[in-house]
Amino acid sequence: MPLDADVVRLRRGDPNALSELITRYQNRLYRYLLRIVRQPAEAEDLFQQTWLRVVEKIRSFDASRNFDAWLFTLARNLAIDHLRRIRPQSLDEPLANSWHSETVADRIPSKGATPFDHALAAERRTEISEAMAGLPMIYREALTLRFEEEMKIEQIAQVTAVPVSTVKARLRRSLEQLRYALEERYPGGTWQ
Amino acid sequence: MIEHDKILELLPLAAAGALTSAEEKQVAEHMRSCIACANELEAWRPIATELRRLPTPQPSSWLVQATLARAEAKLAEQAEHDWNRRVMIFVVAFAWLLTIASWPVFHFVSGHFGSLLELQFSYTCMSFAAFTALGWIAGGVAAVMLAIRQPGERRLA
Numbered sequence: 037m038p039l040d041a042d043v044v045r046l047r048r049g050d051p052n053a054l055s056e057l058i059t060r061y062q063n064r065l066y067r068y069l070l071r072i073v074r075q076p077a078e079a080e081d082l083f084q085q086t087w088l089r090v091v092e093k094i095r096s097f098d099a100s101r102n103f104d105a106w107l108f109t110l111a112r113n114l115a116i117d118h119l120r121r122i123r124p125q126s127l128d129e130p131l132a133n134s135w136h137s138e139t140v141a142d143r144i145p146s147k148g149a150t151p152f153d154h155a156l157a158a159e160r161r162t163e164i165s166e167a168m169a170g171l172p173m174i175y176r177e178a179l180t181l182r183f184e185e186e187m188k189i190e191q192i193a194q195v196t197a198v199p200v201s202t203v204k205a206r207l208r209r210s211l212e213q214l215r216y217a218l219e220e221r222y223p224g225g226t227w228q
Numbered sequence: 229m230i231e232h233d234k235i236l237e238l239l240p241l242a243a244a245g246a247l248t249s250a251e252e253k254q255v256a257e258h259m260r261s262c263i264a265c266a267n268e269l270e271a272w273r274p275i276a277t278e279l280r281r282l283p284t285p286q287p288s289s290w291l292v293q294a295t296l297a298r299a300e301a302k303l304a305e306q307a308e309h310d311w312n313r314r315v316m317i318f319v320v321a322f323a324w325l326l327t328i329a330s331w332p333v334f335h336f337v338s339g340h341f342g343s344l345l346e347l348q349f350s351y352t353c354m355s356f357a358a359f360t361a362l363g364w365i366a367g368g369v370a371a372v373m374l375a376i377r378q379p380g381e382r383r384l385a
Binding site for chain 2: 059062179211
């Protein structure tokens with residue numbers, strides 16, 4: 037796998053490469069951290085820490101590895117240390133707070149859809165994200181890496197440092213729990 | 229029945245697009261004859277679709293700028309640290325070279341002037357060696373003290 041040019045330049049100490057990489061990964065990394073810790077202030081702090089860790093460790097980055105997976109692994113390790121330190125129960129226990137946030141892009145109407153359709157779609161997303169926020173951390177992580185980051189199972193296994201079979205089991209259980217939570221909140225499939 | 233249960237377990241993963249090609253084939257074959265599983269898969273699909281459409285929360289531009297500033301400062305600090313280390317290695321190597329090279333010169337000069345001043349060569353030689361060793365030990369102690377102090381200062385900063 038060819039090494040990303042920006043990663044090569046960053047290894048040489050080029051600050052422009054750092055700027056490029058932060059710009060490129062800012063949304064994905066922030067979203068991933070927010071899905072894990074659920075608190076924007078904590079996600080912001082971890083976002084900064086992750087990039088400082090990137091600068092610190094970039095020379096030891098194994099060129100044969102995928103940079104995305106490496107970056108998310110660094111972020112994950114920091115987030116897990118943080119969760120263990122400040123609220124040990126949060127690795128398993130869901131919190132009531134919602135991390136759901138809407139962007140400007142989500143409010144731009146698309147062709148052919150009525151305001152009612154938009155309201156319905158927004159409502160469904162809110163329902164899903166609230167139900168997802170109620171899942172344990174490892175399940176939220178499995179869902180965000182698969183559906184939002186669109187990582188392959190093997191990549192998720194790399195980031196989370198578990199076998200592929202464990203990733204699949206987590207993904208299946210997370211979907212089952214999510215569906216159960218939705219059906220419990222909205223009996224009879226009304227959330228659909 | 230066993231196969232049906234097994235397929236049922238694979239359906240959430242099928243909706244997530246996380247099956248191997250062999251598993252996909254197995255699921256497809258089973259669904260041709262099992263309406264219950266086909267309906268079940270249809271129930272999973274909207275969840276998978278909505279998960280893919282979740283809005284992406286974005287970091288504020290302030291956060292991105294602050295992160296960039298801190299990371300660049302760290303990068304500069306690392307570059308300075310590397311430069312200092314290279315300079316230190318060069319200076320130490322140069323100092324050793326100079327010390328070793330000075331011995332023949334010293335030998336020649338001390339032999340010449342020592343005889344005029346009636347100094348014994350071995351005494352002068354020992355004094356010079358002691359003086360050089362003292363200088364090196366003092367320098368070494370200072371370097372170690374600086375090295376110990378620097379991380380402490382970084383922690384406070």
